Amino acid sequence: MTELSDAEIVIVGGGAVGVAAADALARAGRRDILLIEKESSLAAVTTAQAAGLVGQVRSSIDRVRLAMWSVATFGELERQEEARPSWRQVGSLRIAATAERAEEFRRLATVADEAGLEVLLIDAAEAARRWPGMRFDDATSILWCPTDGYLQPYDLTMSYQHRARRNGVRFATGVRLEEIRIANGRVTSIRTNRGAVRCEMVVNAAGAHAYHVARLAGLELPIVPVRHEYFITVPISGIRPDLPAFRVPDQTLYGRPDVNSLLLGGWEPEALSLDPRSYALAETPPPIEEDWPVLSNFAELMRPFYPAAPETGVRRVMSGWPTFTPDGRFIIGESRRVKGFVMAGGCNAHGVSGSAGIGRHLVEALTEKDPSPYVRSLSPDRFTETGWDWAEARRQAQKVYETYYAIGH
Ligand SMILES: Cc1cc2nc3c(=O)[nH]c(=O)nc-3n(C[C@H](O)[C@H](O)[C@H](O)COP(=O)(O)OP(=O)(O)OC[C@H]3O[C@@H](n4cnc5c(N)ncnc54)[C@H](O)[C@@H]3O)c2cc1C
Structure with missing residues (x-):
């Protein structure tokens, strides 16, 4: 157990985001960083559930570049022998089933070109060579991105941690943030279940508790947890870990090999969200029961492309409460209202x-x-400096989820 000591920067939350933030800040030369995590290990909450798909094809140049930066980082981390993210750069297939989607793929290819990301429109025969057993007869277009892939989210978090530690970051698990103390509009310290820590900056990377942590600093932010789930089948003959990841946006589906099994997930047409005010900082969001009608529907939607999908047994269901914002953008940066938050x-x-x-x-x-x-x-200021109401913010955040693969999203 790391002893708590004062730090210039305290990061709250040891999921992929908090640990990546620690790594990035340390590499930028910040030396006095403490990351606290309430669970007994890192990557134990939402990050533990993620499918690990890494896709760079996006509708704006900024977002493509952001994803390309992540991919470059995963390549660097993969060379770190002591702790690798299990990054498999197997490429990805994006499959269109309508004429409008084929048109969108042409636009996506143009955006990718402008951002410097290699993508190719390929035919069904070429796609079938890349994923034997998948059917592409009904595809109206197929976009291949050779530098996409997938990784193991837990391994990625450990890999960031390894590098961050080498740069002096301290990690303390089993430490729960309970209070943020502010004087003259500035963060001065925090209180945890293991005592107080003086600090100049608090980075809120608390995932489904980010709303509550922001409240401790007196800020109201629309960070809406939305249920998400996928399943992994029992092994299927012909599936190998080096097959590409895939997305079928017209069916709102995504997937990848999971060793010899199929991992299949999707975006639900009617999202189930939580009002974060309905649970406290010290509580967890409600547990998620497997929603078999939703999961079976993913398998059925996949049938025309992969007939084995609905016929194969399920080995495991993964689920969680990733957070969404009303405008579909991350919330990153310091608050104008509270310096150091x-x-x-x-x-x-x-x-x-x-x-x-x-x-x-x-x-x-x-x-x-x-x-x-x-x-x-x-910036968080876009929400703290403008008027918004919870009912509408929640509706919008759900819509971001429901239209994740909508054309132009
Ligand atoms: C089923 C599913 C599939 C997904 N698939 C993908 C995918 O393929 N690709 C992708 O990029 N993303 C995917 N995601 C989304 C991804 O999991 C999240 O965006 C990501 O994990 C968020 O990371 P985080 O660090 O913000 O949150 P978390 O991993 O939830 O980390 C937040 C941490 O903060 C800690 N914490 C909270 N309150 C406190 C406190 N008071 N004191 C101390 N610590 C605290 C928590 O214990 C937790 O460990 C998926 C999510 C789900 C549920």
Whole structure:
């Protein structure tokens, strides 16, 4: 158990985002960083459930570049012998089933080109060579991104931790934040279940508790947990770990090999969200029961592309409460209202793949005199300095989830 001691920066939350933030800040030269995590190990909550898909094809250049930064980081971390993220750069297939989607793929390919990301529109025969057993007869277009892939979210977190520790970051598990003390509009210290820590900055990377941690600093932020789930089948003959990840956006599906099994998930048309005010900082969000109608529907939707999907037994269901924001953007940066209170949350279900990019944006937000317009657009001030109401914010956040693969999203 690490002894608690004062620190310049305290990061709250040891999921992929908090540990990536620690790594990025330490690499940017900040030496006095303490990360606290309430659970007995890191990556124990939402990060533990993630599918680990890493996709760089996005609808805006900024978001493609952010994802490319993450991919470059995963490559670096994979060379770290002592703790690798189990990064498999197997590529990804994006499969269109309608003419409108094929048109969208052409636009996505243009955005990728402008951002410097290699993508190719390939035919069904080429796609079938890349994933034998998958059917592409009904595909109207297939977009191949050779540098996409997947990783193990727990391993990634350990890999960040290894590098951050080498740069002097201290990690304390079993430590729960209970209070943030502020004087003259500035963070001065925190109180935890293991005592007080003086600090100049608190980075809120508390995942589904990021709303509550922001409240401790007197800020109201619309960080909405939305249920998400996927399943892993029993082994299927022909599936190998080096097959690519795939997405079928018209069916709102994504997947990848999980060793010799199929991992299949999707975005639900009617999202189930939580009002974060309905549980306290010291409580956990409600447990999630397997929703078999939803999971079976994913398998059925996959049938035309992979007939074995609905016919194969399920080995494991994974689920959690990733957080969404009403505008679908991360919340990153220091609050104008409380100096030293910094956000790193609202990940809209790409906090694992986006973690390295989030770390980079955090460093930019904190150290650059003139951060880019994109980084400025992620500031928590966009919610604390404007009027909004919870019912509408929750509806919008759900819509971001439900339209995750909508054309132009
Ligand atoms: C089923 C599923 C599939 C997903 N698939 C993908 C995917 O393929 N790719 C992708 O990029 N993302 C995916 N996601 C989303 C991804 O899991 C999240 O975006 C990411 O894990 C968020 O990381 P985090 O560090 O913000 O949150 P968490 O991992 O939840 O970490 C927050 C941490 O803060 C700690 N904490 C909270 N309160 C306190 C306190 N008071 N004191 C101290 N510590 C505290 C918690 O214990 C927790 O460990 C998926 C999510 C789910 C549920």
